[in-house]
Amino acid sequence: MRRRFPRWINIILGMVLTAGAPVVAGAAPAVAAGQYSNPVLWEDLADADVFRVGDTYYYSASTMHYSPGAPVLRSYDLVHWEFAGHSVPRLDFGSKYDLTGGRGYVRGVWASFLNYRPSNSTFYWGGCVDFNKTYLYTAKSVEGPWNQLTTINNCYYDAGLLVDDDDTMYVSYGNTNISVAQLSADGKTQVRTQQVFSSPSNIGTLEGSRFYKRNGSYYIFVTHPANGQYILKSTNGPFGPYTAHQVLLNMRSPISGGGVPHQGGLVQTQNGDWYYMAFVDAYPGGRVPVLAPVTWTSDGWPVVQTVNGGWGASYPFPNLPSHEVKPPTGVDTFAGTALGPEWEWNHNPDNTKWSVDNGLRLQTATVTNDLYSARDTLTHRILGPSSTATITLDYSGMKDGDRTGLALLRDSSAWIGVKRDGTNTKLAMVNNITMDGNWNTTNTGTEAASTTISGGRIWLRVTADIRPGTGRQGIFSYSTDGVTFRQLGPGFVMGNAWQFFMGYRFAVFNYATKSLGGTVTVPRFELSTP
Structure with missing residues (x-):
């Protein structure tokens, strides 16, 4: 209870x-x-x-x-x-x-x-x-x-x-x-x-x-x-x-x-x-x-x-000497053996199911149809008043029933990502992922748009407008060459109620709906501002 x-x-x-x-x-x-x-x-x-x-x-x-x-x-x-x-x-x-x-x-x-x-x-x-x-x-x-x-x-x-x-x-x-x-x-x-x-x-x-x-x-x-x-x-x-x-x-x-x-x-x-x-x-x-x-x-x-x-x-400006610090924008290729301190997992991760070293490797860690119950979802704060997260995703190691992608994560969420069902692989934009006031899942999502993909690699992008107020949107898009991006699905209207306390985050996820064993790799994450 x-x-x-x-x-x-x-x-x-x-x-x-x-x-x-x-x-x-x-x-x-x-x-x-x-x-x-x-x-x-x-x-x-x-x-x-x-x-x-x-x-x-x-x-x-x-x-x-x-x-x-x-x-x-x-x-x-x-x-x-x-x-x-x-x-x-x-x-x-x-x-x-x-x-x-x-x-x-x-x-x-x-x-x-x-x-x-x-x-x-x-x-x-x-x-x-x-x-x-x-x-x-x-x-x-x-x-x-x-x-x-x-x-x-x-x-x-x-x-x-x-x-x-x-x-x-x-x-x-x-x-x-x-x-x-x-x-x-x-x-x-x-x-x-x-x-x-x-x-x-x-x-x-x-x-x-x-x-x-x-x-x-x-x-x-x-x-x-x-x-x-x-x-x-x-x-x-x-x-x-x-x-x-x-x-x-x-x-x-x-x-x-x-x-x-x-x-x-x-x-x-x-x-x-x-x-x-x-x-x-x-x-x-x-x-x-x-x-x-x-x-x-x-x-x-x-x-x-x-x-x-x-x-x-x-x-x-405070009367203090200038000193260079790492800027909040930039590219992360997940080099080395540890994540940078700007990253945080949604709850504790299963450390046997992920690794970094020239790319972020995520094995499926949970069998679920609920993003809110999926382990090893890696999050990054959004930089305001608006910013864009872009990931390169190698999805060639996915298994039947797997779901992976890039989300806007809060008590009302949406994502763009890859669904593999049997031999079929498609790119989907999913919204209407919601919680109630006790933080129980009330909806696991609705597929708002999709398109067939192939080749094992894709670029996913989310642009989020987090200026205070109602009606602020996240826009989901994708690219097959890393250069030209196309919007997929409608703009996602983010909630601005304060009761969840934490704000929206970008989130990289990979979970199974049938059985464990699938793997994806994210060679590159980029955070940029207009």
Whole structure:
């Protein structure tokens, strides 16, 4: 039986997102020289925990049912980011995350913490899973290897980690009732926990804790989902008492049609400047990061610097040196023996059924007629406001009943790909693949168009418009020579409801409807923008 959300989670799920007024449209808003534009990275990267180690900035995000979980991004200027690794190598939280003992959609890695402990040169990640217990992982480098340190039998929901000046580690967490826990010196156990703040009725729900210390005062940065941000301050130690202060409420969005910037975290540069990295609800694409400078009042409260009363579509570039990072667009030929950190599987993969080394090789790992139940579906975030994924597909090793291709994956999905039935092979565009509100499959799809193919190799392409709003489409096309592409089937209208939380992704899949044994190879994946 599916575990139900606690009542307060259902309250959050019933809230209505507040859309911001139009400010920006298009991929690259016109900005003055020496300025950056928001969003700083138009990809689904919610619940940011952002911090600095030396001259390097790190960013951790939620991934829910995708594996590996909790990606870590790296930057040197807070504007240009690259994927560096994952804090959770595998979702070792039960068989439902393997798509064998159920399914873990909209579970798994929620808002979690990532921070660095200078005393032992170690990164610490922690997150509560399934409202049950908190998992802690550590690594000496964000690239890994990451290893599970311990589990704590307390749910640090939406948690933030502070490493204090004396090296003591504290975790702030909770929903509406905010608590602080002290960890043992080795980080493996909870020494003490205490509720430090209860949100008054005139503020309402608070969650998404991030924990800081500045000028001797302790701060817990919390969000009012999905339209506000507050900060709690204590001048009497980490256990309070705390006083609340409103940072923003219903602030105008920098993204046309997007929601109010909220949640995320604060970070101070090596030059002493402060910034706030929030996210904006921007469905169907997901929740995307936006950056604004912050100043502090004389009595110790942060103030977001606005432009004409709203979160700026652009700001002066941070006073930080430039440093090259890997761009989000480009070609992946799957060289080497590991996937790049920008890739994540839909649930945990069966690692005996895939490999890379001069191409991605996918054996069928599941017998099913349901894309949502198929293991070893490999996903990539869509780059907004629109982008195109193109794969080269060698389908010569398919077996009778196999299905393979390139999908737009969410709770309403569609794909273009190859169907092999007996001796017949055809290319099809399939839509109307849907889930209900409990993430059970309600429809396994309708073939909207098809054409006969031969030769064993084809190029598949999906172009996705993920600007916030209704009616945004994905267009599916194919090529037999890699040069000339033809659309197959109608445009697919993507859903923009927020309840699935994660945005649409490009997804490469290969599953069997009759028996295992088939194989396909993807020699090349390309992500491009107009």
